Amino acid sequence: xxxxxFERLADSLEGLRRSERKVAELVVRDPHFVMQAPMSAVxxxxxxxxxxxxxxCTGLGFDGFQAFKLALAQAxxxxxxxxxxxxxxxxxxxxxxxxxxxxxxxxxxxARRFLDADEVERAVQxxxxxxxxxxxxxxASGIIAxxxxxKAPLFGIPCSAPTDTHQQFMEAAMTNERATFVVISxxxxxxxxxxxxxxxxxxxxTVIGISGDNTPLMDLCDIKIIAKTFENTDMHTPTVxxxxxxVVIDVLSTAVSLRRGDExxxxxxxxxxxxxxxxxxxxxxxxxDDASFD
Amino acid sequence: xxxxxFERLADSLEGLRRSERKVAELVVRDPHFVMQAPMSAVxxxxxxxxxxxxxxCTGLGFDGFQAFKLALAQAxxxxxxxxxxxxxxxxxxxxxxxxxxxxxxxxxxxARRFLDADEVERAVQxxxxxxxxxxxxxxASGIIAxxxxxKAPLFGIPCSAPTDTHQQFMEAAMTNERATFVVISxxxxxxxxxxxxxxxxxxxxTVIGISGDNTPLMDLCDIKIIAKTFENTDMHTPTVxxxxxxVVIDVLSTAVSLRRGDExxxxxxxxxxxxxxxxxxxxxxxxxDDASFD
DNA sequence: CTGTTTGTGTAGTAATACTAGAATTGACGG
DNA sequence: CCGTCAATTCTAGTATTACTACACAAACAG
Numbered sequence: 209x210x211x212x213x214f215e216r217l218a219d220s221l222e223g224l225r226r227s228e229r230k231v232a233e234l235v236v237r238d239p240h241f242v243m244q245a246p247m248s249a250v251x252x253x254x255x256x257x258x259x260x261x262x263x264x265c266t267g268l269g270f271d272g273f274q275a276f277k278l279a280l281a282q283a284x285x286x287x288x289x290x291x292x293x294x295x296x297x298x299x300x301x302x303x304x305x306x307x308x309x310x311x312x313x314x315x316x317x318x319a320r321r322f323l324d325a326d327e328v329e330r331a332v333q334x335x336x337x338x339x340x341x342x343x344x345x346x347x348a349s350g351i352i353a354x355x356x357x358x359k360a361p362l363f364g365i366p367c368s369a370p371t372d373t374h375q376q377f378m379e380a381a382m383t384n385e386r387a388t389f390v391v392i393s394x395x396x397x398x399x400x401x402x403x404x405x406x407x408x409x410x411x412x413x414t415v416i417g418i419s420g421d422n423t424p425l426m427d428l429c430d431i432k433i434i435a436k437t438f439e440n441t442d443m444h445t446p447t448v449x450x451x452x453x454x455v456v457i458d459v460l461s462t463a464v465s466l467r468r469g470d471e472x473x474x475x476x477x478x479x480x481x482x483x484x485x486x487x488x489x490x491x492x493x494x495x496x497d498d499a500s501f502d
Numbered sequence: 503x504x505x506x507x508f509e510r511l512a513d514s515l516e517g518l519r520r521s522e523r524k525v526a527e528l529v530v531r532d533p534h535f536v537m538q539a540p541m542s543a544v545x546x547x548x549x550x551x552x553x554x555x556x557x558x559c560t561g562l563g564f565d566g567f568q569a570f571k572l573a574l575a576q577a578x579x580x581x582x583x584x585x586x587x588x589x590x591x592x593x594x595x596x597x598x599x600x601x602x603x604x605x606x607x608x609x610x611x612x613a614r615r616f617l618d619a620d621e622v623e624r625a626v627q628x629x630x631x632x633x634x635x636x637x638x639x640x641x642a643s644g645i646i647a648x649x650x651x652x653k654a655p656l657f658g659i660p661c662s663a664p665t666d667t668h669q670q671f672m673e674a675a676m677t678n679e680r681a682t683f684v685v686i687s688x689x690x691x692x693x694x695x696x697x698x699x700x701x702x703x704x705x706x707x708t709v710i711g712i713s714g715d716n717t718p719l720m721d722l723c724d725i726k727i728i729a730k731t732f733e734n735t736d737m738h739t740p741t742v743x744x745x746x747x748x749v750v751i752d753v754l755s756t757a758v759s760l761r762r763g764d765e766x767x768x769x770x771x772x773x774x775x776x777x778x779x780x781x782x783x784x785x786x787x788x789x790x791d792d793a794s795f796d
Numbered sequence: 797c798t799g800t801t802t803g804t805g806t807a808g809t810a811a812t813a814c815t816a817g818a819a820t821t822g823a824c825g826g
Numbered sequence: 827c828c829g830t831c832a833a834t835t836c837t838a839g840t841a842t843t844a845c846t847a848c849a850c851a852a853a854c855a856g
Contacts, residue, residue, distance in 0.1 A: 227835065243572065246812055257836050262814065273813065278537065278575045285576045286607075297760055297767075301619040301626070304760070305753045309614035312749050313580075313607050320603035325595040332595070347652060348796045355645045355744070394796040447752075449796065450649070451745055455606050458741075459599045466591055466598075473591075502642045502688040502743065519803060540843055551805045556845065567844065803852075813842070820835070826828090 211321065213283035216268065224264075227256040231264040235280070243280050247273050286317040312448055315437040319452035322436035323459075331416050331431045332463045335363060338388040338414065343369040344376050344404050345392035352392050352418075352453040361476060362461040364468050373400040380404045385412030394435075394449040396423020405429060418456060420449055505615065507577035510562065518561075521550040525558040529574070537574050541567050580611040606742055609731040613746035616730035617753075625710050625725045626757045629657065632682040632708065637663040638670050638698050639686035646686050646712075646747040655770060656755040658762050667694040674698045679706030688729075688743040690717020699723060712750060714743055 211219070214236070221232055234254040235242050242250055251258045265276040299307070335341065341363055343353035350371060357369035370376045377400070380389065389408040393401045396419035405428040409415045417429030426432045435452040465476065505513070508530070515526055528548040529536050536544055545552045559570040589601055629635065635657055637647035644665060651663035664670045671694070674683065683702040687695045690713035699722040703709045711723030720726045729746040759770060 225834065244569070247814090248812070258813080259815080259837090260835065263835090275538070278571070281572045281575045282579045285579060299760070301623045301753070301757055304757055305614065305617055305619060305622065308753050308756060309610055309749060312745075312752070313610050316603055316607050316610070320599065323599055325599060328599065329595045346796070348649075351645060351649045351652070354648060355642075358641060358645070398796065447796070451606075451748065454744065454748075455603060458606070459595070459602050462589060462602060463595055463598055466589070466593070502640070502692065502741070521804065541845090542843070552844080553806090553846080554804065557804090797856105799854105799856085801852100801854080803850105805850080806848090807846105808848100809844105809846075811842100811844070813840105815840075816838095818835105818837075820833105822833080823831090825830090 212287055212317070213279055214287050220268070224267075227254075227260045228264045228267065230254045230256050231261055239280060239284055243277055243284060286314055311438065312451055315448040315452055316455060319435050319437055319455065322434055323456065324434065327431055327433050328456075328459060328463065331433060331460060332467060334414050334416065334431060335365075335388055335460070335464050336467055338365060339386040340365055341367045341388050341390065342379055342383070342408075343367065343390045343392065344380075344401060345369075346373070346398060346401060348447045348450045349392040349394055349401075349453065351450060352457060353390075355454055356390065356457045356461070359457065359461040361479060362465040364465065364472050373404075376400070376404045377407060380407035380413075381411065383408055383411045383413045385414075387413040388416060389413050390416045390418065391425065391429065392418045392453060393423070393425050394420040394437075394447075394453070396420065396425035398425075401425065402428060418453060506581055506611075507573055508581050514562070518558075521548075521554045522558045522561065524548045524550050525555055533574060533578055537571055537578060580608055605732065606745055609742040609746055610749060613729050613731055613749065616728055617750065618728065621725055621727050622750075622753060622757065625727060625754060626761060628708050628710065628725060629659075629682055629754070629758050630761055632659060633680040634659055635661045635682050635684065636673055636677070636702075637661065637684045637686065638674075638695060639663075640667070640692060640695060642741045642744045643686040643688055643695075643747065645744060646751060647684075649748055650684065650751045650755070653751065653755040655773060656759040658759065658766050667698075670694070670698045671701060674701035674707075675705065677702055677705045677707045679708075681707040682710060683707050684710045684712065685719065685723065686712045686747060687717070687719050688714040688731075688741075688747070690714065690719035692719075695719065696722060712747060 217232055217236060221229060224232055231250070231254045234250065238253075241253070245253075247258050247261055251261045254261065262273060265273050268276065270276040270279065296303075341357075341360075343356040345351070345353035350369075353369040354371075357367045360367035368379070370379050383389070387408075389405065391401060391405045391408075396417070402425050405415050405417065405425060409428060409430070414431070415429045416431045416433065417426050418433045418435055419425050420436060421434060422432070426434075433456060435449070435456045437449045437452045465472065511526055511530060515523060518526055525544070525548045528544065532547075535547070539547075541552050541555055545555045548555065556567060559567050562570065564570040564573065589598060593601070635651075635654075637650040639645070639647035644663075647663040648665075651661045654661035662673070664673050677683070681702075683699065685695060685699045685702075690711070696719050699709050699711065699719060703722060703724070708725070709723045710725045710727065711720050712727045712729055713719050714730060715728060716726070720728075727750060729743070729750045731743045731746045759766065
């Protein structure tokens with residue numbers, strides 16, 4: 209899990225010398241300025257000398273001020289959302305769209321950085337050994353479960369995603385050790401989802417948890433995949449956690465499919481080609497019948 | 503619709519002088535090098551003089567070489583996926599995850615840049631005048647429709663998202679001019695979805711289309727929202743178009759909610775607070791009952 | 797050809813980044 | 827309270843790098 213420049217900055221703020229901290233604070237306060245200004249201007253506004261700015265940069269592991277500015281520019285484009293977000297009542301559509309997209313992009317970046325590849329690898333291995341997959345989730349996480357179940361052709365084994373809580377519980381209570389349950393909840397505190405996880409585990413099934421953090425749900429899971437995102441502070445901030453969950457499922461399903469070997473790969477490729485053929489009403493028709501991938 | 507640095511570069515390549523084109527080609531060929539190298543090195547590798555590099559930068563509208571490098575660094579972090587993507591059989595989970603996240607992020611960036619704010623504004627206005635909303639989509643786009651329907655509290659009017667094609671058609675064939683249909687299809691060529699759009703329109707309902715481009719489906723829609731993403735060239739490339747669609751829905755629902763005015767805003771805020779209360783089994787319990795947002 | 801325009805490089809200047817060593821500050825023991 | 831030492835920060839200088847003015851060369855029209 210590699211952390212972003214701003215996270216590193218916040219972490220190292222404590223252990224910094226007094227003047228270097230002044231620089232760090234300026235960077236956090238007005239990153240755009242630091243990004244485009246020359247070293248002399250940065251030094252002046254931080255009320256320190258140029259060599260101090262230099263030491264600050266090298267201290268963070270950069271080759272020099274230039275390299276730091278480049279990294280800052282990149283961190284800025286992914287990280288703005290975490291700083292300057294709030295959606296306002298009188299925002300134009302343009303502004304609104306920009307903010308929401310920014311936040312979505314930043315969230316995905318955060319999720320990527322926090323994703324534990326080893327746990328995903330374990331999940332992939334386990335799915336390869338399973339005979340069926342069940343995806344569990346409610347509301348926003350329910351959407352992720354539905355999406356995952358649609359990827360059955362990639363997973364290569366029967367997939368289901370029961371929608372209501374009773375169906376979910378029944379399926380868990382009747383399962384066996386040859387099945388794998390993927391239990392999704394951003395908060396990781398939803399009672400019924402937790403009960404389903406517990407029931408499935410009791411029956412010997414493997415339980416893979418996907419949650420926003422080390423939540424209570426995770427204690428009930430054999431494999432714990434954290435899809436970290438920014439917190440929804442604002443009431444009008446849309447549910448960005450879905451996106452991270454969906455992409456995690458993408459990674460999982462793609463990895464499983466690739467590991468299944470040549471035969472599965474050929475089958476899948478052929479299926480996609482035939483689907484395109486099947487969906488087209490006539491060879492020349494630009495219109496597809498139902499059952500295309502979209 | 504503002505275009506990315508690389509798109510601008512590709513566009514202007516024709517109208518460039520011979521030496522400046524050498525620079526442009528080097529930038530496209532090895533952007534990472536150009537990003538960190540000093541002007542002298544760039545000039546040398548492009549086999550031109552430094553002023554030529556300078557003219558190239560100012561010609562593109564930048565203040566100088568530095569400003570260009572900064573922009574390049576930022577474009578690079580969002581645009582890599584479009585250049586160096588293919589998912590390989592023997593990629594580690596780390597690499598796989600990195601590639602898939604990169605592509606997802608790049609796609610969202612592209613969607614943002616292509617999104618037509620005016621059309622979204624028109625959609626918002628129309629929804630505010632409607633009495634009900636119906637979301638239509640199949641497979642990946644069906645997921646988007648389900649997600650959108652969950653946002654009924656934001657939209658403030660009854661929302662539905664019938665899943666099978668017959669239900670979809672029946673609902674369209676029985677609708678009236680007080681309803682709005684949001685018809686989603688990335689390909690914009692799915693026959694049954696198109697028939698539903700046509701039927702709804704015939705009955706006088708407003709039809710908002712969300713598609714990956716100016717597709718046949720769009721011809722049947724009153725309002726056309728394009729959610730542009732990268733094409734899925736590789737078989738194993740996951741369906742990134744979903745993400746763009748979901749975020750577009752986020753923008754739409756947030757905008758509608760904000761425009762509804764104070765009363766709706768208060769209701770919504772209160773609902774969220776009460777939901778958190780309701781979902782908690784006891785005041786101290788860290789576990790939520792069903793019906794939280796996740 | 798010759799004058800004009802357009803394009804490109806040379807050479808010089810200003811700016812910026814980086815380095816070495818001196819000065820200051822602060823901490824601690826006597 | 828003072829001196830010593832270490833840590834920290836600055837001054838001043840050097841080396842790079844970015845930018846500009848101008849001159850030369852190529853392409854083209856008359």
